Amino acid sequence: MGRPGRIGLGLVAAALVVLPPLTGFHPYYLYLVSTALLFGTVATSWNLLAYAGQISFGHAAFFGLGGYGAALASLAGLSPWLAIALGGGIGALGAAGIGLASARLRGAYLALATLAYAEIWRGVAHNWTTVSGGGEGLIGIPPLPTLGWLPLDFTRGRAGSYYLSLAFLVVVVAVFWGMLHSRLGLAFAAVREEEERASLLGVHPLPWKILAFALSGFFSALAGGLYVHMVGVVEPDLIFSRYFSILPLVMATFGGLHTLLGPAMAALGLYLVSELLLHPYVPAFHQLPYALALIVVVLYLPGGLSGLFTRKPRGAA
Amino acid sequence: MAFGGLLALRGVDIAVEEHQVVGLLGPNGAGKTTLFNILSGLLRPTAGEVWFGGRRVTNLAPWRLSGLGVGRTFQIARPFARSTVLDNVLVGITFRGRHRYGRALDRRHEAERLLATVGLADKAPARANELSLGERKRLELAMALSTRPTFLLLDELASGLSPKGREEVVRFYGRLKERGLTIFAIEHSFRILAHVADRLVVLDQGTIVAEGRPEQVLGSPRVVQAYLGEDDGP
Numbered sequence: 151m152g153r154p155g156r157i158g159l160g161l162v163a164a165a166l167v168v169l170p171p172l173t174g175f176h177p178y179y180l181y182l183v184s185t186a187l188l189f190g191t192v193a194t195s196w197n198l199l200a201y202a203g204q205i206s207f208g209h210a211a212f213f214g215l216g217g218y219g220a221a222l223a224s225l226a227g228l229s230p231w232l233a234i235a236l237g238g239g240i241g242a243l244g245a246a247g248i249g250l251a252s253a254r255l256r257g258a259y260l261a262l263a264t265l266a267y268a269e270i271w272r273g274v275a276h277n278w279t280t281v282s283g284g285g286e287g288l289i290g291i292p293p294l295p296t297l298g299w300l301p302l303d304f305t306r307g308r309a310g311s312y313y314l315s316l317a318f319l320v321v322v323v324a325v326f327w328g329m330l331h332s333r334l335g336l337a338f339a340a341v342r343e344e345e346e347r348a349s350l351l352g353v354h355p356l357p358w359k360i361l362a363f364a365l366s367g368f369f370s371a372l373a374g375g376l377y378v379h380m381v382g383v384v385e386p387d388l389i390f391s392r393y394f395s396i397l398p399l400v401m402a403t404f405g406g407l408h409t410l411l412g413p414a415m416a417a418l419g420l421y422l423v424s425e426l427l428l429h430p431y432v433p434a435f436h437q438l439p440y441a442l443a444l445i446v447v448v449l450y451l452p453g454g455l456s457g458l459f460t461r462k463p464r465g466a467a
Numbered sequence: 468m469a470f471g472g473l474l475a476l477r478g479v480d481i482a483v484e485e486h487q488v489v490g491l492l493g494p495n496g497a498g499k500t501t502l503f504n505i506l507s508g509l510l511r512p513t514a515g516e517v518w519f520g521g522r523r524v525t526n527l528a529p530w531r532l533s534g535l536g537v538g539r540t541f542q543i544a545r546p547f548a549r550s551t552v553l554d555n556v557l558v559g560i561t562f563r564g565r566h567r568y569g570r571a572l573d574r575r576h577e578a579e580r581l582l583a584t585v586g587l588a589d590k591a592p593a594r595a596n597e598l599s600l601g602e603r604k605r606l607e608l609a610m611a612l613s614t615r616p617t618f619l620l621l622d623e624l625a626s627g628l629s630p631k632g633r634e635e636v637v638r639f640y641g642r643l644k645e646r647g648l649t650i651f652a653i654e655h656s657f658r659i660l661a662h663v664a665d666r667l668v669v670l671d672q673g674t675i676v677a678e679g680r681p682e683q684v685l686g687s688p689r690v691v692q693a694y695l696g697e698d699d700g701p
Contacts, residue, residue, distance in 0.1 A: 333561050340558045343547035346509060349529040350539060351614055352562035 155459065159411070166316055170309040180308040184380060186421040187315040188373040189397060190414035193405070194322045195369035196398035197413045198329065202362035203342025204249070205257065208264030209370050210394035211248070211271050216241040216371025217378040217389040218275060218282060221291045224379065230294050234314075234375035241371020242364040244271075249363030253356050265395065272390035287385030291378050311380045318376065319414060322369045327410055329365075338362060370398075397421075397440060404443040406456025416443070416455060468501055468673075469513045475501045476673045479515075483618070488640060488650040490664035490681070492690075497670040499653045500542065503620050506651070507539045508532040519618065534564020538616030542623040542653070544603035546595035546610065553591040555606060556581050559613025566615050578613075585609045585639075601632050608639065619643065621652040625659050637662050657685050 165172075166183075173179045196209050220237030224230050252263040275282040282288070294310040329335045340348035341355045349355055374394075378384040398413075401420055406412030420439050428436040451457055468476040476498045483489045491499050504510040506517060508529035517525045519535060527535075546555050556578045560568070568574050582588050585605040590598065598606060604624060611619060625636040633656065640663035643650060654660050660667060660681055667684040669677040676689045684690055 336554060336558055336561055339550050339554065340547050343549060344545050346529070347541075347545050347547065347610070348558065350507060350509075350533055351559035351610065352530050352533045352564055353558065354528070354530045 152459075162415075170312055175307050175309055177308045180312045181380060182422065182425050184308065184312045184315040185377070186418045186425075187312075187319045188377055189401060189421050190417040191315070191318045191322050191373040192370045192394065193398040193401035193413035193417040194319070194326055195366040195373075197402040197405075197408065198322075198326055198369075199362050199366035200402065201326075201329070201335070201342065201408050202338035202359060203256075203345075204359060204362060205261050205399075206264040206366070206395070207261040207399065208248070208266070208268035208395050209366075209398050210390050210392060211264070211268035212241040212245050212367040212370035213374035213377070213394045214268070214271055214275070214386075214390040215244040215367075216374030217384050218288075219371070220375030221288050221378045221384045222281070224291055225288060230292060230379050234372060234379065237375030238368045238372040241374065242368035244371075245363040245367020246360050249360040250356075253359065265392075268390055268392070268395055272386045275386035275390060282386065285386060287383055287388070289383045291382050291384065293382065294376075294379055308380070311376060314376055315373070318369065318372055323410065323414060325365065325369070330410065334361075400440045400444050404447050404451075404454055406454030409454070409456040412454050412456035468498070468505060468510065468515070474673055476505075476512075478674055479670070481668055481675070483649060483651050485649050486644070486647055487665045488644055488652065488663050490660040490667045491651060491653045491670065492655065492660065492667065493670035493676075496672075498673045499670055500622060502670070503539060503622055503651075503653065507537055507620055530562075530564070533559075533614050533616075536565075536615075536617035537620070538611040538614050538618070539620035540607040540611045540622050540624060542626065544607045546598075546603065546606055548596040549594055551591065552582065552587055552593050552595055552598070552606060553578055555595050556609050556613045559610060563614040581609050581613060584612075600627055601629070604628065604632070604636075616648070618649045618651070621650060621654075623653050623655065625654055625656055633659060661685060 166187075169183060170180055192209055192213060196206060199206055216234075216237035218237075219240035220230070220233040223233035223236045228236070248264060248267045252260050255263050275287075276285050278284075294314065296306055296310060329338065337348070337353050337358045340351070340353055341358050345355050374389060378389065398417075401417040402413035404412075404420065405414070405416030420443055424436050424439050428438065447454055468474075479498070479502065481489075481502075491502070493499055501510065505512050508527055508531070511526050515525070516523060519532070519537065522535070524532060524535065547558065553575075557574060560574045560577050560581075568577070579588065579591065582591055585608055587602060587605050587609065590602060595603070595606060604627075608621075608624065611621070624639070625633045628636065637659055640650070640652070640659075644663075652664070664681050667677070667679065667681050668675060669684060669690050677684050677687050
């Protein structure tokens with residue numbers, strides 16, 4: 151990243167940190183930006199899995215498992231902080247499970263398997279009424295409590311969940327950066343580019359794939375867990391919606407597949423344009439940016455937005 | 468080895484002795500690459516056994532065989548296309564079963580040394596899919612060597628190269644032999660085989676049709692017949 155890029159990034163980061171007091175803790179705007187940050191988290195974790203060559207159409211499964219896991223734990227009396235962490239663990243397990251089950255699938259077959267996986271969980275949530283509340287879902291999920299030892303402004307009202315969603319995004323981006331600069335990234339890229347070749351060079355592909363699924367599932371589920379504590383309810387059609395599967399894919403691809411910040415930036419940009427500019431004025435078309443973004447990437451920007459900033463345009467990475 | 472109803476290899480019994488270079492030749496479809504796929508663990512034979520270093524290794528996974536010291540190249544280069552040339556050799560150096568380094572710097576130094584050995588030092592930051600055909604062949608060899616194998620399967624290292632590139636390949640064979648490697652190599656060029664091989668094995672339609680020292684085999688009517696067909700013989 152060049153100097154202008156770093157300055158721009160610094161400005162965005164600073165703006166995000168001071169946003170709550172800037173908007174006078176306006177609950178609706180904080181809710182919107184928090185949701186955008188959660189989408190940034192899911193898009194980045196989707197990208198982490200894609201870095202290992204696994205294209206998912208089913209991240210709603212992980213988001214929703216985290217949501218239901220955290221909601222049930224919170225309603226059972228666990229502290230929401232712990233409940234969200236627990237939801238993350240459940241999402242990681244659920245993701246590792248589909249990673250293992252679809253170990254031999256690639257490309258479109260894997261994508262369809264993950265799509266079906268999310269639909270299966272939606273069906274389970276609909277029908278396992280005693281636990282999930284069925285189609286009506288669960289209500290009365292408590293908001294995040296304020297933290298006594300922090301200045302009230304950081305955790306009051308929606309500011310607490312806002313800062314937590316910002317923290318999730320920062321952490322998942324940091325994990326992605328660490329992956330890029332460690333043997334984890336080397337193994338993921340090798341499995342992605344030439345799985346058989348990787349296996350001849352000492353890389354046993356399956357554990358790496360499952361690790362990629364688990365990491366990706368963990369962060370998506372953390373986002374889902376926080377999301378249900380923000381909205382206070384969880385329903386199968388809301389949380390296992392294909393929306394949470396397709397949007398991360400669109401955001402990551404538009405921002406730049408395999409790049410560090412592209413998916414998060416695209417998530418913030420697309421979601422906020424959709425919700426702030428289009429939703430109030432032309433609600434019927436508020437999902438248009440996602441469709442346009444995908445078309446633009448396919449036709450003109452194979453490297454996504456990040457491809458515009460690299461000197462030599464290339465397929466991806 | 469059978470694929471459905473097609474018998475690709477039958478009754479193939481080959482022993483490669485340590486520190487020797489054994490050449491494998493035969494017409495297209497003879498089963499050479501199938502044999503390499505079995506020996507490197509990419510295919511499981513439907514019958515028969517593979518032994519390596521006094522140990523039965525039939526059906527071992529590729530990464531296990533790699534850990535025991537088996538390395539291979541592909542006829543058509545199969546690098547990690549969108550990774551850098553340096554990363555391409557770092558994979559083997561990092562994940563090989565033996566001689567691992569704890570420090571990233573040591574791994575990097577070995578990768579740079581290895582690239583220098585094959586003449587790709589200045590290409591380290593380039594992406595593998597930006598390399599020319601000759602450079603890809605060198606990268607193939609560097610990737611195969613990155614796990615520090617003792618037994619190398621080389622699949623047409625010289626094919627598609629210029630005469631100068633072929634001379635270089637002959638020199639590479641010499642250097643690999645000096646380092647004490649055991650080599651099993653598919654090559655089509657009689658000249659190269661005559662130069663580098665201690666022994667030759669000829670496959671045709673899945674069976675061995677000739678075997679012996681290069682000068683014996685290359686002159687044998689069965690070999691000429693396998694390559695040129697019955698009626699076109701000299």
